[in-house]
Amino acid sequence: MSVRVLIVDDDELMRAGLRGVLASDPEIEIVGEAGDGRDAVYRARKLQPDVVLMDVRMPDVDGIRATRQLLDAGAGGDGLRVMILTTFEDDDYIFGALNAGASGFLLKRTRPEDLVAAIHTIAAGDSLLSPSVTSRVIERTARRPAPDAERDARLAELTPREREVLDLLAQGLSNAEIAAALVIEESTVKTHVKRVLVKLAVRDRVQAVIFAYESGLRG
Secondary structure (H helix, E strand, C coil), rough: CEEEEEECCCCCHHHHHHHHHHHCCCCCCEEEEEECCCHHHHHHHHHHCCCCCCCCCCCCEEEEEHHHHHCCCCCCCCCCCCEEEEEECHHHHHHHHHHHHHCCEEEECCCCHHHHHHHHHHHCCCCCEEHHHHHHHHHHHCCCCCHHHHHHHHHCCCCCCHHHHHHHHHHCHHHHHHHHHHCCCHHHHHHHHHHHHHHCCCCHHHHHHHHHHHHCCCC
């Protein structure tokens, strides 16, 4: 089954380049394009893509506002995932996008094959950050966490095993690597990850990692 992708970028040349890259994979179907965030919301509602590849700086409605509109209102349908692809490695953009619910954040200098792989990763329900963005997330959220009773209560709901899984998630380990570290089946890891996401009330692994650092679990 192919992954349906909507490309959103105000640069027509960039959209053409992305079309070329994604068209090299027969398992990716480009269902449409948009030149700004407002059009992206409209087209996502109409075309029902699996993944929206979203630029940040665009006229009228930017990529962060569009991401929030898509995910808060469910405008793109159930299971819609947004991956930010931008030139700008700016903290406000990174955290704005993640707080809006984006499942990934990559820079436009990403290699074509890595971008294609990232589309499949996001579509499969996982999350992905470029290495430099991950380091920025860790640097910012690893500062001394402010007290937060609600966050602490959610963390307290985790079992000891689930806390171990969250700790390993925060280290950037994949499900297979977590399974090897804990000497358990990968299917068991997937179950633990799902329970962690539900108990912490976070959307995906990226949000769980941020939660871990903000709570002081990692640092």
